[in-house]
Amino acid sequence: MRNLFLRIGSLLGFLAVALGAFAAHGLRPHLSPKSFETFETAVRYQFYHALAILMVAILSHFGKKGALRLAGWAFTAGVALFSGSLYALSTRELHGVSVGWLGPITPLGGLCFLIGWGAVFYSSFFHYDRSVKGSGVD
Template sequence: MNKTYLIIAAALGALSVILGAFGAHGLKGRMEPDALDIFETAVKYQFYHVFALLAVAIISQFIPGNLLTWSGRCFIAGVILFSGSLYLLSYFKMIGNTQMNWLGAITPIGGLCFIAGWLLLVIAAIKN
């Protein structure tokens, strides 16, 4: 088992719950609905990929090699780039700073990281 990925997944999972609750209770009414939707998308994808990272952490004890290591790295990078850019974008929308809309261009890079992580997991499973 990859203990590092397990710890990161658990921490990201706790953060997902905290941010989800904050969004539902602390931001509702303070954010425009479109900015809140962006925030909720960030939380949702972060939480989905907590489970992906947990799977990588557990499966790594059965399937050795670098493919799972890179899969986990891609999931972590995806959370940072995809969800992180959406968190920042929703914040800047909330405060009315339209100069930071370029952050939306980072989000697809995070999405590509998620896709790469899943594909690496598939390849690792096939090669085993």
């Protein structure tokens, strides 16, 4: 689980930086200010939750893994639903595909984010072992 969430978090972080740069340098002239702002919101929430997934990977070294596994998957689903739908909605004037049906999907991504943060909070009530076997930390 740790390596999986380390990979997912780092990949989503990489993509957030790449998409943010692409938006700033390539998309801005082609999108309305409102659509550009929506795209930036998608990038920002993707980056926040890429960091949250990395946090889950790190915390899973120290404690109860069930709630953290839920958090990692909820954050991942949240990025797909929330940021993914905002990316599609904000660029619809470019790709010309009717994606208005994605509007109701965005809040489901937000709900996934809330579930993820709630699961991290829940995991805090369990003992975290401060030492990791083989780490040399006592």
